[in-house]
Amino acid sequence: xxxxxxxxxxxxxxxxxxxxxxxxxxxxxxxxxxxxxxxxxxxxxxxxxxxxxxxxxxxxxxxxxxxxxxxxxxxxxxxxxxxxxxxxxxxxxxxxxxxxxxxxxxxxxxxxxxxxxxxxxxxxxxxxxxxxxxxxxxxxxxxxxxxxxxxxxxxxxxxxxxxxxxxxxxxxxxxxxxxxxxxxxxxxxxxxxxxxxxxxxxxxxxxxxxxxxxxxxxxxxxxxxxxxxxxxxxxxxxxxxxxxxxxxxxxxxxxxxxxxxxxxxxxxxxxxxxxxxxxxxxxxxxxxxxxxxxxxxxxxxxxxxxxxxxxxxxxxxxxxxxxxxxxxxxxxxxxxxxxxxxxxxxxxxxxxxxxxxxxxxxxxxxxxxxxxxxxxxxxxxxxxxxxxxxxxxxxxxxxxxxxxxxxxxxxxxxxxxxxxxxxxxxxxxxxxxxxxxxxxxxxxx
Numbered sequence: 001x002x003x004x005x006x007x008x009x010x011x012x013x014x015x016x017x018x019x020x021x022x023x024x025x026x027x028x029x030x031x032x033x034x035x036x037x038x039x040x041x042x043x044x045x046x047x048x049x050x051x052x053x054x055x056x057x058x059x060x061x062x063x064x065x066x067x068x069x070x071x072x073x074x075x076x077x078x079x080x081x082x083x084x085x086x087x088x089x090x091x092x093x094x095x096x097x098x099x100x101x102x103x104x105x106x107x108x109x110x111x112x113x114x115x116x117x118x119x120x121x122x123x124x125x126x127x128x129x130x131x132x133x134x135x136x137x138x139x140x141x142x143x144x145x146x147x148x149x150x151x152x153x154x155x156x157x158x159x160x161x162x163x164x165x166x167x168x169x170x171x172x173x174x175x176x177x178x179x180x181x182x183x184x185x186x187x188x189x190x191x192x193x194x195x196x197x198x199x200x201x202x203x204x205x206x207x208x209x210x211x212x213x214x215x216x217x218x219x220x221x222x223x224x225x226x227x228x229x230x231x232x233x234x235x236x237x238x239x240x241x242x243x244x245x246x247x248x249x250x251x252x253x254x255x256x257x258x259x260x261x262x263x264x265x266x267x268x269x270x271x272x273x274x275x276x277x278x279x280x281x282x283x284x285x286x287x288x289x290x291x292x293x294x295x296x297x298x299x300x301x302x303x304x305x306x307x308x309x310x311x312x313x314x315x316x317x318x319x320x321x322x323x324x325x326x327x328x329x330x331x332x333x334x335x336x337x338x339x340x341x342x343x344x345x346x347x348x349x350x351x352x353x354x355x356x357x358x359x360x361x362x363x364x365x366x367x368x369x370x371x372x373x374x375x376x377x378x379x380x381x382x383x384x385x386x387x388x389x390x391x392x393x394x395x396x397x398x399x400x401x402x403x404x405x406x407x408x409x410x411x412x413x414x415x416x417x418x419x420x421x422x423x424x425x426x427x428x429x430x431x432x433x434x435x436x437x438x439x440x441x442x443x444x445x
Contacts, residue, residue, distance in 0.1 A: 073422025110306035116338035125251025126280035132334035133277030136261025141173035147233035153204030159192040161212035190376030215383035224254015245353030266340030276333040290324030356382040360423040383422035393442040
């Protein structure tokens with residue numbers, strides 16, 4: 001068979017070497033009750049062209065761009081990817097998802113990741129960044145574990161406006177270790193309620209996302225002022241790092257750790273993965289940082305070189321000294337982000353962030369003019385919450401291949417008929433005007 005290369009003679013030879021008379025005897029140690037008694041219920045095989053048609057039919061059953069106009073963000077964002085990124089990423093020198101161990105033969109990859117770390121630290125306003133983690137959710141959970149190691153407190157305060165999926169991952173990480181997780185409610189303005197934060201004793205970390213799940217910009221400086229000079233570490237999370245091309249960085253607002261998802265930086269959405277866990281912190285905490293860190297050095301002849309400086313899991317160091325069981329970094333995705341940021345440059349990043357902001361503000365204004373209620377006032381970045389009464393408008397648009405945001409009722413029951421609408425540079429003025437006109441038609445009944 002095409003994907004099973006071993007012939008009957010090959011199998012017989014291998015069984016002879018291990019001293020088994022048959023494959024059944026080879027697996028005789030598996031209890032009878034754990035064995036399948038019937039054949040797997042699998043469909044008949046297809047030809048390659050039949051399989052291509054089948055996959056295309058499956059794809060058409062989903063609402064995906066460009067066939068559908070998507071006003072959907074919520075942690076995964078549609079952005080244009082520069083041709084330079086796609087071209088460079090296809091080069092064989094970069095086509096690995098793993099951090100190299102042998103610096104003497106891996107200088108190119110190590111330098112590329114070092115550049116990613118430098119760009120990440122500059123973007124987030126932090127001293128040092130690691131060579132990336134799996135995704136934004138695991139990065140945030142690791143940040144809270146790191147904060148607990150530093151503060152020696154197993155109580156953390158987590159904003160309810162952190163992405164719901166991220167909060168699920170936090171619980172998966174922390175609850176088995178008997179952490180106390182305190183959820184901070186949100187205000188009528190769509191931001192984290194900090195009123196009771198000062199009264200929480202023994203707090204190891206406070207985690208807030210900005211822009212938050214509603215797209216609203218949090219007052220990071222206020223949280224930084226509350227935690228400054230205490231044992232509580234301030235952790236800032238994000239799902240849309242492009243916002244920091246326009247708004248102040250977490251580091252400049254007093255964050256101790258900044259982490260989140262880097263998918264927006266040149267990585268296709270790909271139905272939810274792979275992602276990129278960006279992670280940066282203050283220099284004083286670097287030895288408690290999870291994952292790996294690429295450093296710059298010099299060889300015997302004074303030439304610049306790159307090495308794997310810190311590796312904090314038990315495979316590399318004594319188990320009792322390990323800070324994480326993170327097994328790898330998202331190396332290829334990290335290099336993609338570095339290529340993307342280098343392609344745009346600082347000016348390009350600011351211009352793109354401003355374009356995203358302006359487009360979302362335009363749609364927000366037009367929806368208000370059409371009589372729809374935008375739920376929260378104040379600054380947002382490329383997504384916001386709007387109310388579509390009875391959901392009729394949303395369904396009508398979906399039938400016309402327009403996805404008008406994410407329904408929020410399953411995450412926030414109090415926000416029934418509310419939708420999280422996102423606008424990036426990929427949406428044109430015609431797209432937005434068409435959305436508003438369709439909504440007007442539904443509203444008129």
